[in-house]
Amino acid sequence: MAARDTGTMEQNVDIQKHLSVGKNPRGIPTATFIEDVGAFLQTLGGVPVETAIGAFNELYGKCKTLENSLGRVKLSMKAKIPEIEKTLELVHVLEGKQAEGEALTTHYNLADTIYAKAEVACHGRVCLWLGANVMLEYSYEEAKGVLETSLRNAKEKLKTTNEDLEHLKNQTTTIEVNMARLFNYDVKRRKALRQEEGAADKTGGGKGRGNGNPK
Amino acid sequence: MSTTGVMREVNPSQDKGKAKTPDEAPDVEVRKEDQEMINEFGRLNNQYLELDEDLAYLKEQLEKLDDAVTELMVGVGGPVRLSLGEAFMDVSEDYATEHCERKQEQLQAKVEELGREKGKIATRQMELKKVLYGRFGSSINLENS
Numbered sequence: 051m052a053a054r055d056t057g058t059m060e061q062n063v064d065i066q067k068h069l070s071v072g073k074n075p076r077g078i079p080t081a082t083f084i085e086d087v088g089a090f091l092q093t094l095g096g097v098p099v100e101t102a103i104g105a106f107n108e109l110y111g112k113c114k115t116l117e118n119s120l121g122r123v124k125l126s127m128k129a130k131i132p133e134i135e136k137t138l139e140l141v142h143v144l145e146g147k148q149a150e151g152e153a154l155t156t157h158y159n160l161a162d163t164i165y166a167k168a169e170v171a172c173h174g175r176v177c178l179w180l181g182a183n184v185m186l187e188y189s190y191e192e193a194k195g196v197l198e199t200s201l202r203n204a205k206e207k208l209k210t211t212n213e214d215l216e217h218l219k220n221q222t223t224t225i226e227v228n229m230a231r232l233f234n235y236d237v238k239r240r241k242a243l244r245q246e247e248g249a250a251d252k253t254g255g256g257k258g259r260g261n262g263n264p265k
Numbered sequence: 266m267s268t269t270g271v272m273r274e275v276n277p278s279q280d281k282g283k284a285k286t287p288d289e290a291p292d293v294e295v296r297k298e299d300q301e302m303i304n305e306f307g308r309l310n311n312q313y314l315e316l317d318e319d320l321a322y323l324k325e326q327l328e329k330l331d332d333a334v335t336e337l338m339v340g341v342g343g344p345v346r347l348s349l350g351e352a353f354m355d356v357s358e359d360y361a362t363e364h365c366e367r368k369q370e371q372l373q374a375k376v377e378e379l380g381r382e383k384g385k386i387a388t389r390q391m392e393l394k395k396v397l398y399g400r401f402g403s404s405i406n407l408e409n410s
Contacts, residue, residue, distance in 0.1 A: 083300050140350045155355035157346060165353070219311060220304040227295060227303060 065094055065105045074217045076210065078116065081109065081221040084228050087235040099236040103229050110225045117218045120211055127208040134204060138197045141176060145190045148172035293401055306393045306407060313386045320379050323372055330369045337362045 068090075070079035084090045094102055147154050153171050160166040177187045178196060188196060337345065337358055345361040346353040356364075394407050 083297055085297070086294075136350045143349060143354070155344075156352045157355075158352035215311075216308050219308050223304045223307045224300055227300060231295060 065097065065101065068093055069105055069109050074214065076214055078214055078217055079109075079221070080217075081113075081224045081228070083224055084231060087231055091232075091235075099232050099239075103232050106225050106229050106232070110222060110229070113218055113222050113225065117215065117222065120215050120218065124208065124211045124215065127204055127211060130204050131201065131208065134197055134201045137178070138194065138201065141190055141193050141197065144170075144172050144176060148174060148190070293404070299397070299400060302393050302397055303405075306390060306397065309386050309390050309393075310409070313383060313390070316379050316383050316386070320376065320383070323376050323379070327369065327372050327376065330365050330372070334362060334365050334369070337365065 069082055071082050072080045074080065082090075091097070091099065091102060144154070153169050156168050156170055157165045158168055174189055175187055176190060176193045177185050178193055179185050340358050342358055344355045345358050347356045347361045347364060348354075397405055397407060
């Protein structure tokens with residue numbers, strides 16, 4: 051029993067090797083494109099088509115999961131970028147007011163449904179909320195620097211996430227087409243087999259077809 | 266997989282992909298270039314849908330700015346509270362109008378850019394459709410519904 055199990059395991063590992071060729075810069079596998087279905091099945095060691103389709107299906111599932119998680123990252127980046135831009139704009143406004151030597155009157159969110167009035171003397175310092183209950187005070191210049199770096203990083207992350215998602219989309223499409231072709235190949239093969247059997251039966255003479263002629 | 270042997274793409278909301286009925290006549294083999302074109306088509310489709318969403322959001326923002334500018338025009342010249350970040354700043358009407366108009370220009374430029382990109386994608390998709398339908402006929406489905 052143990053020997054048989056390792057046999058199947060080796061078979062599985064072998065199949066996995068043929069399902070993808072290479073990876074993208076962030077380690078997402080590139081699915082194999084099947085040039086010729088028959089030849090491909092041979093390289094897998096003559097396994098039944100269901101095994102091949104099953105293996106691809108597994109890879110497909112993994113790709114879909116990865117796609118979902120990357121989709122969430124993308125959404126969070128897309129929300130983060132406008133926020134950073136708004137904060138940056140605010141710092142510019144403060145700078146402008148400081149240059150004019152004017153104070154700023156603002157109504158800010160004191161609590162959920164309450165706004166309070168505040169006079170802001172723009173004296174060159176601003177506090178940035180960095181998350182995790184941490185707030186740091188910066189000069190306007192430093193604050194702009196921090197925000198601009200943040201913005202650049204977020205845009206970069208969005209770019210690489212988009213690239214990954216495109217790559218994944220290619221792989222899922224390729225795998226779907228592969229599975230469809232494997233399936234169709236199998237259907238054709240079975241049909242051809244049935245036709246062959248049908249022809250053999252006809253030429254083999256009329257042996258009792260077993261239509262249940264009760265005696 | 267349905268029992269009639271027709272393989273359709275798993276995601277029903279984005280029904281673009283291969284639907285091959287094995288019983289139908291010509292079985293055109295899928296070449297690497299074909300796969301690349303199908304992949305490109307899928308990618309472009311995703312981009313198109315995303316652009317659609319972004320455009321809808323931008324148009325909404327533009328409408329709000331339009332309303333704001335209209336309101337400012339009927340104003341009596343008193344102080345106006347401008348929403349910046351998450352707080353409201355007391356500013357003059359002129360400042361607020363200028364701010365809104367600047368924003369409108371930026372958004373309008375963005376809307377036009379996205380519109381152009383959508384146009385490019387649509388053109389490329391038409392080209393791909395011609396080739397792929399020409400090659401695979403009814404074995405492939407490239408529509409959105």
